Amino acid sequence: MNLKLKIWRQASPQAKGKFVDYEANNISEDASFLEMIDILNDELIEKGDDPIAFDHDCREGICGMCSMFINGHPHGSQKATTTCQLHMRKFKDGETIVVEPWRAKPFPVIKDLVVDRSAFDEIIQSGGYISTTTGGVPDANSIPIQKEHADLAMDAAACIGCGACVAACKNASAMLFVSAKVSQFALLPQGKVEAKDRVKSMVAKMDELGFGNCTNTYACEAECPKEISITNIARMNRHFIGAKLG
Numbered sequence: 001m002n003l004k005l006k007i008w009r010q011a012s013p014q015a016k017g018k019f020v021d022y023e024a025n026n027i028s029e030d031a032s033f034l035e036m037i038d039i040l041n042d043e044l045i046e047k048g049d050d051p052i053a054f055d056h057d058c059r060e061g062i063c064g065m066c067s068m069f070i071n072g073h074p075h076g077s078q079k080a081t082t083t084c085q086l087h088m089r090k091f092k093d094g095e096t097i098v099v100e101p102w103r104a105k106p107f108p109v110i111k112d113l114v115v116d117r118s119a120f121d122e123i124i125q126s127g128g129y130i131s132t133t134t135g136g137v138p139d140a141n142s143i144p145i146q147k148e149h150a151d152l153a154m155d156a157a158a159c160i161g162c163g164a165c166v167a168a169c170k171n172a173s174a175m176l177f178v179s180a181k182v183s184q185f186a187l188l189p190q191g192k193v194e195a196k197d198r199v200k201s202m203v204a205k206m207d208e209l210g211f212g213n214c215t216n217t218y219a220c221e222a223e224c225p226k227e228i229s230i231t232n233i234a235r236m237n238r239h240f241i242g243a244k245l246g
Contacts, residue, residue, distance in 0.1 A: 064162030171212025
């Protein structure tokens with residue numbers, strides 16, 4: 001495959017960025033999108049040019065680091081797929097592909113396609129955990145949990161914190177991410193002890209960091225690579241109101 005690429009280049013957070021045109025030739029349709037950029041970077045290095053900076057780690061759709069906008073979609077247009085799982089066979093020979101970083105104030109660009117997503121870490125640190133005493137690990141079946149609740153909690157816990165929901169939202173809202181992290185604990189007995197403090201703290205931190213409000217356009221759910229449901233947002237809102245009133 002031969003492809004034309006328009007890739008956002010920005011040397012530093014303070015530098016002015018721009019799209020730069022590249023050509024990627026003789027790319028295997030079985031290569032992943034990140035492997036295609038690897039090949040392009042090898043060519044740039046051989047020429048003495050600065051390689052394109054992008055985030056990656058596991059390349060198995062788990063870490064959430066491969067955050068980039070591809071042709072107007074977070075992670076590309078293939079549903080339920082992270083960038084590292086996107087393969088070049090999903091594109092056409094000769095196609096022009098536009099690649100850029102997340103566009104959200106709480107996710108400032110560090111360099112090229114790399115953005116600072118530490119705002120999500122701050123939200124987690126504000127309450128996205130369960131406090132527990134140390135000691136022996138209890139038997140998994142010692143605390144009865146309804147299967148429906150366990151399944152919903154597991155679905156919420158599938159969130160990888162990539163930020164696609166924020167990138168897709170016109171208001172850069174983090175409600176889907178925060179609600180998933182609230183729900184994965186709120187649905188389980190172990191998470192109910194700190195439930196009120198958790199939801200209040202995490203929502204307050206989200207607002208403090210400058211994420212926008214949810215307007216229920218469902219773009220976050222549509223673009224989420226792990227298909228996190230917006231029903232989590234409704235659940236979080238109920239818990240938040242209850243915590244404020246109670």
